Each structure stands twice: as structure tokens, then as C-alpha cells.
Amino acid sequence: MAESTMKPPRKTLGPIAWMRQHLFSTWYNSLLTLLVGYLIVTSVGPLLNWVFLDANFKGSEPGDCTGAGACWLFVSQRLNFFIYGFYPDELQWRVDVMFLLLAVAFVPQFIERFPGRKWLGLFGITGLPIIGYFLVPGGLLGLEPVETTKWGGLMLTLILAYIGILASLPIGILLALGRRSDMPIIRGLCVVFIEVWRAVPLITVLFMASVMLPLFLPEGMNFEKLLRALIGITLWQSAYMAEVIRGGLQAIPRGQYEAASALGLGYWKKMGLIILPQALKLVIPGIVNTFISLFKDTTLVLIIGLFDVLGTVQSTVTDPAWQNVAVEGYVFVAFCFWIFCFGISRYSQNLERKLDTGHKT
Amino acid sequence: MKKQTIESSPAGPRPWYDPRVRSIFFQIVAIALVAWGGWTLVDNTLSNMESRGISTGFGFLDESAGFAIIMHLVPYDATMSYGRTFWVGLTNTLLVSAMGIVAATILGFIIGVARLSNNWLVAKISLVYIEVIRNIPLLLQIFFWYFAVLSNLPSPRQSVDVGGAVFLNNRGLYLPEPLTQDGFGLVWAAIIIAIAAVAGLKIWARKRQLATGEIFPTFKVGVAILVLLPVVAYASAGQPLEWDIPALKGFNFGGGITLIPELAALWIALSLYTASFIAEIVRSGILSVSKGQTEAAKALGLPNGLSLRLVVIPQAMRVIIPPLTSQYLNLVKNSSLATAIGYPDLVAVFMGTTLNQTGQAVEVVAITMAVYLTISLLISLFMNIYNRAVAIKER
Numbered sequence: 001m002a003e004s005t006m007k008p009p010r011k012t013l014g015p016i017a018w019m020r021q022h023l024f025s026t027w028y029n030s031l032l033t034l035l036v037g038y039l040i041v042t043s044v045g046p047l048l049n050w051v052f053l054d055a056n057f058k059g060s061e062p063g064d065c066t067g068a069g070a071c072w073l074f075v076s077q078r079l080n081f082f083i084y085g086f087y088p089d090e091l092q093w094r095v096d097v098m099f100l101l102l103a104v105a106f107v108p109q110f111i112e113r114f115p116g117r118k119w120l121g122l123f124g125i126t127g128l129p130i131i132g133y134f135l136v137p138g139g140l141l142g143l144e145p146v147e148t149t150k151w152g153g154l155m156l157t158l159i160l161a162y163i164g165i166l167a168s169l170p171i172g173i174l175l176a177l178g179r180r181s182d183m184p185i186i187r188g189l190c191v192v193f194i195e196v197w198r199a200v201p202l203i204t205v206l207f208m209a210s211v212m213l214p215l216f217l218p219e220g221m222n223f224e225k226l227l228r229a230l231i232g233i234t235l236w237q238s239a240y241m242a243e244v245i246r247g248g249l250q251a252i253p254r255g256q257y258e259a260a261s262a263l264g265l266g267y268w269k270k271m272g273l274i275i276l277p278q279a280l281k282l283v284i285p286g287i288v289n290t291f292i293s294l295f296k297d298t299t300l301v302l303i304i305g306l307f308d309v310l311g312t313v314q315s316t317v318t319d320p321a322w323q324n325v326a327v328e329g330y331v332f333v334a335f336c337f338w339i340f341c342f343g344i345s346r347y348s349q350n351l352e353r354k355l356d357t358g359h360k361t
Numbered sequence: 362m363k364k365q366t367i368e369s370s371p372a373g374p375r376p377w378y379d380p381r382v383r384s385i386f387f388q389i390v391a392i393a394l395v396a397w398g399g400w401t402l403v404d405n406t407l408s409n410m411e412s413r414g415i416s417t418g419f420g421f422l423d424e425s426a427g428f429a430i431i432m433h434l435v436p437y438d439a440t441m442s443y444g445r446t447f448w449v450g451l452t453n454t455l456l457v458s459a460m461g462i463v464a465a466t467i468l469g470f471i472i473g474v475a476r477l478s479n480n481w482l483v484a485k486i487s488l489v490y491i492e493v494i495r496n497i498p499l500l501l502q503i504f505f506w507y508f509a510v511l512s513n514l515p516s517p518r519q520s521v522d523v524g525g526a527v528f529l530n531n532r533g534l535y536l537p538e539p540l541t542q543d544g545f546g547l548v549w550a551a552i553i554i555a556i557a558a559v560a561g562l563k564i565w566a567r568k569r570q571l572a573t574g575e576i577f578p579t580f581k582v583g584v585a586i587l588v589l590l591p592v593v594a595y596a597s598a599g600q601p602l603e604w605d606i607p608a609l610k611g612f613n614f615g616g617g618i619t620l621i622p623e624l625a626a627l628w629i630a631l632s633l634y635t636a637s638f639i640a641e642i643v644r645s646g647i648l649s650v651s652k653g654q655t656e657a658a659k660a661l662g663l664p665n666g667l668s669l670r671l672v673v674i675p676q677a678m679r680v681i682i683p684p685l686t687s688q689y690l691n692l693v694k695n696s697s698l699a700t701a702i703g704y705p706d707l708v709a710v711f712m713g714t715t716l717n718q719t720g721q722a723v724e725v726v727a728i729t730m731a732v733y734l735t736i737s738l739l740i741s742l743f744m745n746i747y748n749r750a751v752a753i754k755e756r
Contacts, residue, residue: 022481029480036482185388189395199737200730201694203708208730211722215409216402296498303701310501317508326509334497334505341496 065325074316074325075332082312082332085152091144094135095155101128102158110347129166132159148226152307154336156226160298160308164233165241165291171234172241173280177271179242180249190242197239202300205232210304229301237294244286248279281355288348292341309333406723421719422447428714430705432621443715450710451732457627457706458693458736464632465692466685469639476644487640494637500698502634507626507702514622517613526606534620535607544601551594558590559583623704627696635692639685646681647673678751686744690737697733707732 024030054069057076065071075082084092105124108114136159139145151159178190197205209232214222223231252275260270280287302311313329316322376382410417422444429439434452437445476487494502512531515521520530528535566577595602607617650673658668700709707729716725 022479025479032478032480033482036486040482040486183384183388183391186391189391196730196734199690199694199734201697201708201733203697203700204712204726204729204733207708207712207716208726211716212726215406215722217409218405219409219412292496296496299498299500300698302500310498310504314504324513327505330501330505330509333501337498337501338493338496342492345496 070328070331071322071325072328074322074328078312078316081153081316082309083154085156085307085312086150087146087152087155088150091138091146094138094143098128098132098136099155101131102162110343125166129163148224151226153312154309156301156306157295157298157308157310160230160233160301161291161295163230164237164294164298165287167230167234168237168241169287171238172245173276175238175242176245176249179246194239194242197236198243200236202233202236202297203303205236206300206304208232225304226306229304229306233294233298237290240290240293241287244283244290245279247286248281248283249275251282252279284355285348285352288344288351292344292348295340295344296337309336410723415720415722417721417724419724421721421724424719426715426718428718430710431703432624432705443719446715447707447711447728450705450707453704453710454693454696454699454706454708455736457624457631457699457704458696460628461631461635461692461696462689464628465635465639465688468632468636470643472636472640473643473647476640477647491637491640494633495641499630499634499695500701503626503630503698503702506629507622511622511626517609520609520614526604528607528614530614531622532613532619533622534625535614536618536620537607538605538616538618540603540605542601542603544598547598548591548594548601551591555587555590558586562586621704623699623702626702627699627704631692631695634695635688638688638691642681642684642688643677646677646679649680650676675751679748682744682748682751686741686748689740689744693736693740694733 023033050069052069056065056069056071056073058064059073060077065073080089080092084095087095102124105120105128108117108120111117114120134140135143136151137146137148175190175194178186179194181187181190206229209228210225213228213231217223256274256278257270260274265273298308299310301308302314307315310333313333317326317329407417423442425440426443426446427439428446430437430446430449432453433449434456435445435448437449472487472490475483476491478484478487514529514531517528517530517532520528520535522528526537562577562583563579566579570576605616607614607619654672654676655668658672663671696706697708699706700713703709712725712729716722719725
């Protein structure tokens with residue numbers, strides 16, 4: 001019997017086989033792996049040293065930053081300013097309460113099977129803003145008023161993003177319905193409104209809100225800068241929101257519209273009871289994504305002189321008392337935003353998978 | 362027996378229940394509301410401007426601006442008009458947008474393909490890049506490049522020197538500038554002839570392939586023509602090109618082309634940020650091409666490169682183009698963040714300095730918004746035309 005000339009099969013299991021398959025499958029893949037590996041090894045080491053090993057964590061003044069690494073002292077010393085802005089120290093519990101309520105309302109949304117998850121979410125979009133309206137600015141119920149010019153930091157960023165998204169949702173729904181309306185004039189007005197806002201950068205909108213809004217209003221009527229910025233952000237965001245919701249409206253099959261009409265439902269009942277509940281459910285991931293981009297875009301308010309979290313950091317890195325702390329400050333802000341945005345985007349991807357009932361064509 | 366009255370021919374619904382009547386009524390109400398709102402705004406604005414002593418009209422565009430701008434592509438100095446500052450700002454916006462679109466597209470395609478690489482390390486690095494960059498605000502990234510990286514570069518005297526011709530310091534990147542001499546027209550002519558020749562070659566090669574099935578190496582021959590013809594023309598015209606090399610004069614460099622740090626920071630940040638979005642678009646586009654297509658291409662005996670070029674990419678482009686368009690639009694709009702670091706784009710120059718000096722907010726904001734609206738519409742238009750060209754042609 002002739003001996004088999006076939007070679008023994010290559011190993012297909014185990015780390016060596018895995019590496020051969022995923023890192024060194026061809027000569028150029030091997031070269032690429034070595035090159036990228038070299039770059040990682042040479043850059044990650046110094047980076048870790050800078051962030052942790054050589055970094056300064058202890059101390060209380062700029063002089064305590066001696067090592068070659070990062071000066072995290074700067075961040076920890078100024079943390080209060082980065083979170084609350086100029087909000088008076090003794091009143092910061094009011095903001096803390098809001099942070100806590102925000103966490104109570106939205107963190108459970110990430111945990112499936114959390115009891116009463118939906119009710120907490122509902123509280124988050126109804127009760128929470130009402131409580132915030134009384135608690136944060138004060139002035140009512142015997143609370144000491146705090147002017148909006150003193151608001152700042154992370155707190156302001158969250159307020160801008162949160163109110164921006166919440167206020168733009170109903171306007172966006174109306175605009176989306178208008179854009180799909182049978183009435184040509186209403187449709188035209190909505191199309192023009194949406195497209196104009198979507199075509200211009202947020203900065204021009206903010207400029208307009210801060211420079212031109214006072215001109216538009218009747219004599220003697222004026223808003224604070226924060227409110228003007230919020231109006232600008234809301235109008236701009238509602239155009240994007242309208243497009244997201246329109247996508248959901250278009251995804252609802254015609255039969256649903258016709259069935260609702262056949263039941264004798266009028267326009268608002270048809271939309272409110274049949275179409276919108278389905279359409280909004282479809283576009284929740286889209287709404288979450290718009291929220292993420294709005295959250296990142298709120299940093300732009302520093303250009304019109306509001307101190308959001310980036311604004312507070314930017315104003316302290318130029319403080320002559322601290323030398324060369326720009327990178328530390330930026331890394332801190334980047335980390336704040338990254339945690340929020342990455343977490344929320346993961347949540348939205350999960351949601352998309354869960355809501356995907358397999359009926360999409 | 363009670364007689365039941367049934368209207369034999371209903372006269373139609375009552376007017377206030379008739380959807381057509383209602384629709385007309387609502388539209389009239391909508392027009393009235395918009396007109397009333399618009400009129401109130403105009404009235405308020407006019408009376409406010411009058412009481413504050415702000416003049417109206419576009420006459421200010423001809424007045425002398427009186428401020429300097431650190432970078433201008435069109436000739437400009439402080440004695441020129443406000444209208445001129447508009448052009449300076451617009452060209453600067455267009456420059457950084459175009460540079461950003463090119464860089465972001467190239468980088469985004471590379472990273473998007475790398476994300477799908479069968480090399481585990483490369484795929485993971487691309488994933489990390491995408492997830493880190495796109496979850497950090499763009500403005501922060503611009504600040505990082507401008508305040509933390511570029512302003513920490515050495516001063517002009519200690520510039521980084523690349524071959525004595527390229528210099529990098531905290532005032533910018535200095536490149537030698539090519540100065541065309543007499544006779545360079547011949548080179549331009551050669552370039553145009555080469556492009557025409559390649560186009561002709563491509564048509565001829567396609568015809569020949571359809572007729573005989575033979576494939577002509579169009580790419581190699583085309584590159585050879587594109588390179589050789591201008592080089593021959595350049596040599597035969599007596600090398601009509603000189604370089605203006607930047608040199609240290611006093612405290613700063615003079616001569617050559619200067620890439621100011623504001624532009625560099627904005628360009629780097631815009632490109633890196635948008636590339637992370639484009640990479641995801643490219644990835645989903647390539648994944649959208651069904652496996653059967655690549656397998657069919659293999660079954661036909663197409664080598665990997667050809668199957669990618671002829672089968673996968675044309676189909677992926679259909680999915681990629683529409684979201685890519687909106688990323689380009691975002692990039693153009695995001696270029697307005699220039700104003701935060703002082704790059705003289707349209708918003709910084711025109712809506713910033715010019716508006717502050719003239720106080721004519723309504724006109725300036727209206728012009729600026731109209732410009733962005735026009736740019737957006739133009740990009741959408743071009744991308745729609747291109748999209749129509751690559752879209753599925755169903756027969």
C-alpha cells in the first residue's frame with residue numbers, strides 16, 4: 001500500500017493557528033501586523049507613563065506638579081468649576097439633586113428587567129424638567145435665585161442638550177407631519193423651514209440667536225443669553241428631529257393609514273393613536289443618535305460666551321497660575337464626552353437590535 | 362309604521378366637515394399666521410434698528426473695512442471694502458472645506474476598508490480609532506490640535522527643518538512655492554493633451570474589448586502617458602520652473618507658501634473627525650454587497666483586485682453615496698468652527714469682525730446663511746447627479 005503523499009492538515013485550533021490565520025496569513029499581512037504592532041508598542045508605553053506612572057495626583061497647588069507626566073492635580077483642583085461653573089458652593093446641592101434624579105431616571109434604561117423602567121423614563125421626560133425648572137434657577141418656593149450667568153460647566157452642557165432635545169421633539173413631530181401633509185402650502189412651509197435650518201451651521205444659528213433675536217422682539221422684551229441660545233438650539237435641532245421622525249412615518253405601511261381612516265378616526269386621532277406610536281418606536285435609535293450629536297454640538301455655545309464644560313476648561317488652561325495643562329484639561333473633557341456618547345451609542349445599537357422585529361423589508 | 366327617512370342623494374358633507382374646505386381653511390390660516398409673524402418680526406426689527414441708530418441696506422459693503430486678515434487667497438488689504446472681506450472669508454471657507462473633503466474621503470476609505478481587514482490587529486485599531494474620534498466633540502479636537510499640539514511646536518528660530526526647503530514651527534508650515542517661468546505654457550499644454558489622450562485611449566480600449574475580448578492595460582499605459590508627456594515637455598522647454606524657498610528673515614520666515622497653524626489645526630481636526638464617520642459608511646457599504654456577488658465574481662475567474670473594482674465597489678458606492686453626501690455637507694458646515702481658533706473663514710471674518718464693525722446684523726447674517734444654503738444645495742445637486750450615474754439601472 002502506497003504511503004499517502006498528502007501532508008497532515010494544518011492546525012486550525014489554538015493560539016498559534018489563530019495568529020497564523022488572523023495576523024500572518026500573507027506576507028503583506030505579516031508586514032502590516034509587525035508595523036502596526038511596532039507603532040502600538042512604541043506609543044502605548046509612553047502614553048501609559050504619561051497618564052498614570054509619571055502623573056501627579058497628590059498636592060494642592062501648581063507647584064506640586066513636578067513629574068514628567070500628566071498634571072491631574074489641575075483637574076481635581078478645578079473640578080468644582082468644571083462641573084458647576086460659577087454656581088454658588090452652598091447651593092450646589094440643588095444641582096446635585098438634579099444629577100441624581102437624572103441618573104435615577106435614565107441609568108435603569110440601560111438595564112433590562114429593571115422594575116418600573118418605563119415609568120422612570122416617563123418621569124425623566126415629564127417630572128424631571130418641571131422639578132429642574134423650580135430647583136436650578138431658584139427664585140420660587142423660597143429658594144435663593146441663581147442667575148443663569150452663573151451657570152456653567154458640565155451642568156450647563158447637560159441642561160442645553162437635555163432641554164434642546166426635549167423641546168425639539170414636539171416641534172419636530174409637528175414639522176414631520178406637516179411635511180407629509182396633503183396640503184401643499186403647509187407642506188411647502190415645513191419643507192422650507194426644515195431645509196433652511198439644516199443647511200446652516202449651528203454657529204450661525206447661535207450668532208443669530210445672540211445678535212439678532214433682541215432685534216426681532218418688541219421693545220422692552222428681552223431674554224437672557226442662555227435662553228436665547230436654547231431657542232436657537234431648539235429650532236435648529238427640531239429640523240433634524242423632523243427628518244428623523246419623517247423617516248419613521250414613511251416606514252409605516254400604507255395599510256395602517258388606510259385602516260385608521262376606515263375606522264373613522266380623524267387626522268389627529270389617526271396620527272396620535274395609530275401612526276405616531278409605531279413610527280416613534282421605529283425611530284428611537286435615530287432620536288438617540290441626534291441626541292448624541294446635539295450633545296457634542298453644545299460645546300459650540302462657548303463661542304457666544306457661555307461657559308459649558310469645554311468653555312470652563314478652556315478658560316482655566318489659559319490661567320497663568322497653571323503652566324502647560326491644556327492637554328490634561330482637554331483629555332478630561334474628552335473623557336467626559338466620550339463616556340456619555342459611547343455609552344449612549346451602545347445603548348442605541350442594543351435598542352436597534354431589540355426593536356428590530358424582522359418585519360423590515 | 363314609522364317612515365325612516367333616508368336621503369337618497371346626500372348633498373355631501375356639511376362644509377365644515379368637508380376635508381377639501383377644511384384643508385383650504387387651514388392653509389389660509391397658516392398663510393395668515395406666517396404673514397402676521399413675518400410682518401411683526403420685520404416691524405419690530407425696523408423699529409428696533411431705528412431706535413438704536415443702525416442703518417439698513419447693503420451700502421456698507423462698499424465702505425472701507427480697515428482691518429487686516431491673516432490669510433487671504435484673493436488680494437486683500439485693510440483699505441479694501443467690506444464686500445471684499447466677504448470674498449476673503451468665502452474663499453477661505455471653500456479652501457478648508459475642499460482640503461477637508463479630500464483628506465477625509467481618502468482617510469475614511471482607508472480606515473473603512475481596514476475595519477474589514479482579515480488582519481485582526483488592523484481591524485481592531487480601526488475600530489478603536491472610529492469609536493474614540495467620533496464620540497469626542499469636534500470643537501474639542503480643534504482646540505486640542507491648535508492649543509495643545511501646534512502652539513507647542515518650536516519657535517521660528519528652532520524650526521523643524523526638512524531638507525532645507527520645508528520648515529515647521531509654531532507660526533505654521535512653510536513650503537517652497539513653484540514659480541512658473543516663460544515657456545511653462547508648453548507643460549500645461551502637454552498635461553491637457555495627456556489627459557485627452559488617456560480619455561481617448563480608454564474609449565478605444567473599451568471598444569476593442571467589446572469587439573475582441575482582449576483587455577488592454579489601460580491603467581499602466583495611461584499613467585505612463587500622464588507622467589511622460591509633461592516631463593518631456595518640461596525638459597524640452599528648458600525646465601521653466603523655479604522654487605521660492607522660504608528663509609528666516611528677522612523673527613519669521615518669508616517667501617514660499619505658508620500653511621498657517623489655524624488652517625492646519627482646522628484641517629487636521631475636520632479630516633480626522635469626518636473620516637471616522639466616512640469609515641463607518643464605507644464599511645456598511647461594503648458589507649451591504651451580498652456574498653453571492655463576490656462568489657459569483659470568483660466563479661467567473663476574476664482575480665481579487667478585479668472583482669473588488671468591477672463587482673464590489675460599484676455596488677457598494679450606491680449605498681455609500683447618499684450618507685457620504687451628508688457627511689460632506691456636515692464638513693462644510695463644521696468648517697465654521699474656524700471662528701473659535703481665529704482662522705479667517707466666512708463666519709469669523711464676515712459674521713464676526715465685519716458684523717461687529719458695521720452692526721448690520723440682519724444683512725450680514727442673511728448673506729452668511731444664504732451662502733451656506735447655496736453651498737449645501739450645490740453639493741447636494743452634484744452628489745445627486747453622481748448618485749444617478751451610479752444608481753441601479755433597472756431594465
